[in-house]
Amino acid sequence: MAFFTHPKSKVKPRTVVVGLDGVPFSLLNDLTSKGRLRNMAGLFQSGYFGKMEVSIPEISSVSWSSFMTGTNCGRHGIFGFMDLRPGSYDMVFPNFLNLHVPTIWDELGTSHKRSVVINLPSTYPAREIPGVLISGFVAIDLKRAVFPASLIPVLRKLEYRIDIDTSRARKDHEFLIAELDQTLEFREKTVDYLWSSENWDVLMVTITGTDRLNHYLWNAYEDENHRYHGAFLDYYEKVDRFVGKIHEKYLALSNGQNRQNSLLILSDHGFTGVRSEVYVNRWLQENGFLKFARPSPESLNDIAQGTKAFALDPARIYIHQKGRYPRGEVDSSDVPKVVGDIKKGLLELEMEGNRVMRRVFAKEEIYDGPLTDQAPDLVCLSNHGFDLKGSIKKEKIFDKTDLSGMHTQDDAFFYSDRGTACKSIYEVKNIILKTLS
Numbered sequence: 001m002a003f004f005t006h007p008k009s010k011v012k013p014r015t016v017v018v019g020l021d022g023v024p025f026s027l028l029n030d031l032t033s034k035g036r037l038r039n040m041a042g043l044f045q046s047g048y049f050g051k052m053e054v055s056i057p058e059i060s061s062v063s064w065s066s067f068m069t070g071t072n073c074g075r076h077g078i079f080g081f082m083d084l085r086p087g088s089y090d091m092v093f094p095n096f097l098n099l100h101v102p103t104i105w106d107e108l109g110t111s112h113k114r115s116v117v118i119n120l121p122s123t124y125p126a127r128e129i130p131g132v133l134i135s136g137f138v139a140i141d142l143k144r145a146v147f148p149a150s151l152i153p154v155l156r157k158l159e160y161r162i163d164i165d166t167s168r169a170r171k172d173h174e175f176l177i178a179e180l181d182q183t184l185e186f187r188e189k190t191v192d193y194l195w196s197s198e199n200w201d202v203l204m205v206t207i208t209g210t211d212r213l214n215h216y217l218w219n220a221y222e223d224e225n226h227r228y229h230g231a232f233l234d235y236y237e238k239v240d241r242f243v244g245k246i247h248e249k250y251l252a253l254s255n256g257q258n259r260q261n262s263l264l265i266l267s268d269h270g271f272t273g274v275r276s277e278v279y280v281n282r283w284l285q286e287n288g289f290l291k292f293a294r295p296s297p298e299s300l301n302d303i304a305q306g307t308k309a310f311a312l313d314p315a316r317i318y319i320h321q322k323g324r325y326p327r328g329e330v331d332s333s334d335v336p337k338v339v340g341d342i343k344k345g346l347l348e349l350e351m352e353g354n355r356v357m358r359r360v361f362a363k364e365e366i367y368d369g370p371l372t373d374q375a376p377d378l379v380c381l382s383n384h385g386f387d388l389k390g391s392i393k394k395e396k397i398f399d400k401t402d403l404s405g406m407h408t409q410d411d412a413f414f415y416s417d418r419g420t421a422c423k424s425i426y427e428v429k430n431i432i433l434k435t436l437s
Helices: 025-033 038-044 060-069 104-110 149-157 173-197 209-222 229-251 280-286 332-347 425-435
Strands: 015-020 048-052 115-120 131-135 202-207 262-266 270-273 276-279 309-312 316-319 357-362 378-382 386-389 405-408 412-416
Touching: 015 229, 015 425, 025 038, 025 048, 025 270, 025 412, 038 229, 038 262, 038 412, 060 104, 060 425, 104 115, 104 131, 104 202, 104 425, 115 173, 131 149, 173 202, 173 209, 173 229, 202 229, 209 229, 209 270, 209 405, 229 262, 262 425, 276 280, 280 309, 280 332, 316 332, 332 357, 332 378, 378 386, 412 425
Parallel strands: 015 202, 015 262, 115 131, 115 202, 276 386
Antiparallel strands: 048 412, 262 412, 270 405, 309 316, 316 378, 357 378
16 A cells, blocks of 8 residues: 655655554564565664663553653553552552553644654553544543544545454464454554545554454464464564555655654664563462462452452562551561562572563662552562562463463563664654654
8 A cells, every 4th residue: 555745745844753563673684684574674774773671560551651751650650551449459450541651742732733643552442632642551531542533434434444453363363364364454544544644743543453463373473383373473464565665655754854853763672582470479479479269269259368469460578567458467567578478489589490570679779759658579580481460360480371472571672764773662753752852
């Protein structure tokens, strides 16, 4: 599909940002060195292309919130995909309205700059920004995922799709591949429309299909004999062609006369293969830190007397402190000892002679800001291959499901055509702001 430039576009600095959710530096380095992904390979030969670290925990809701705000969880307030309602054991799902600090889109608006943001995770429900916002994962209703609402009929006509059916795609890989292709096609149509119809200063589009493919078929990437090895590479080739079309359109801005434009491409975390899933709450149970009122707990509401700590996905550990939780029984004076005991035990945890944990952080080591008191007391970062989980329904510490890929914190990537280096996702917001100053 051909992109075209709006005839009324004014010559001004513009920045294009492409997010490739869950795409690791190591994979791009591997495929481009093998002659694949020719568009990105050409781009990476100039400018800056390097490895980037992301948030802890290394999950999309936290990383993209950190990208948008340039702050850590202790300031923006998104600690994970789910949290507990204060003073209870009831789960809530933090969303875009729960961010405690302004986003880059808000800050650009104070300088009368407009943004077009397409499919960025953790921006649901959509709220007013200076420009256009189409929420990404986890958006469940298109009517609440779009600002301004006047765009909804246009998106329906373009057959816009927020995400694939992940529950079905996890099991049905033929369906997964077909859905990924269609969703990418509809995303491309939407970019084309908004690029030409909006007078923007920043345009960002995020592809989340890469994350889905990596979770369900990472083993197809690693194994050349896998049934879906070719399909895995084909999808990445299609994403590469999408990036190539964006680049062509970017070069055509103002007929190539404006040298102040910027193209940035990045991911929110890396990926690697799963050796084993690791169930942190089961470890807490087996080591006497967590107790439930019945053998098969349904939720954290089943926490029983004697509980000193529990975990939320993926590995955020909260001390069961008096005054913080309804049945909390750990005195504030005892918190340091409980934290120390758990940290020591987890750092010693091994599977077949291999250490599971790379680091176990106290909250003060990775968070700062007025919301740090709401943070988990400990956050675990595993070694590659050990996928940390917060389920309370597992009977073993180590197990394996049908997920073959897991997130990594140290293998995201960043590219700038202007040669700007970036080592941390917290730096990207200011890089974008500088490109427009």
